[in-house]
Amino acid sequence: MTVPEAAGADPRGMAALLAECELLRAQAGAAGVRLDDTPASLAALDQLPPRWRDDPDNLTWLGNDAGLYLGTVIVRTVPGAAWHLCPGGRPVVRLSSGREIDVVEAGHGWAGSGTPELAQLHAEAAEGH
Numbered sequence: 841m842t843v844p845e846a847a848g849a850d851p852r853g854m855a856a857l858l859a860e861c862e863l864l865r866a867q868a869g870a871a872g873v874r875l876d877d878t879p880a881s882l883a884a885l886d887q888l889p890p891r892w893r894d895d896p897d898n899l900t901w902l903g904n905d906a907g908l909y910l911g912t913v914i915v916r917t918v919p920g921a922a923w924h925l926c927p928g929g930r931p932v933v934r935l936s937s938g939r940e941i942d943v944v945e946a947g948h949g950w951a952g953s954g955t956p957e958l959a960q961l962h963a964e965a966a967e968g969h
Contacts, residue, residue, distance in 0.1 A: 854923055858931055859912040864905035867892060875909065877916050879966075882958040885909075890954060899951055907947020910958050914941070917962070918969045935969045 859877070864885075868875050873884045885906070892902050911933045915921045920936025932940045946961055 851923065854925075854931075855912070855915060858908045858923060861905040861909045861912070863898065863901050864909055867902065877913055879913060879917060879959060879962050882910065882913055882962050886950075886954075886957045886959050890951075892951065900948075903948035903951035904944055905947065906950050906958065907942075907944035910947060910950075910961060911941070911943035914943070914962055914965045918966050920969055921965065933965070935965060937968055939968060941965060 861875070865875050868881075868885060868888070871888050873881065873888065875881045875885075892898050908931070911923065911931065914933050915923060918935065921933055924932050924934040924940065926932055930942075931944065932942050934940050941961070943961075946956055946958075949956055950958055
């Protein structure tokens with residue numbers, strides 16, 4: 841997943857773009873999970889049966905969305921966390937400590953195997969900000 845370089849010039853616009861996560865929101869909604877950009881919603885996602893793993897086409901998109909949603913929750917709930925674009929346009933979350941989290945990679949891991957758990961990644965980010 842890459843973001844156009846111009847989006848990085850507008851942090852609010854970039855955050856809104858990255859927070860869309862349409863496929864994940866649709867899948868979660870169909871399962872009765874409301875994604876309200878809170879850590880509790882990450883825990884609810886971790887509890888969903890992984891039916892999406894049967895569809896390799898959706899798996900990639902869902903992994904992107906899961907990572908972007910994780911990043912959105914971290915940016916909105918962890919003091920000092922912000923989106924940062926790496927060279928090439930890959931979005932990561934940078935914590936106030938300077939640590940960067942490749943949330944898209946984490947989202948792909950979660951979508952493909954269930955690990956790492958999204959709620960656990962959020963908790964680690966909140967502890968290490």
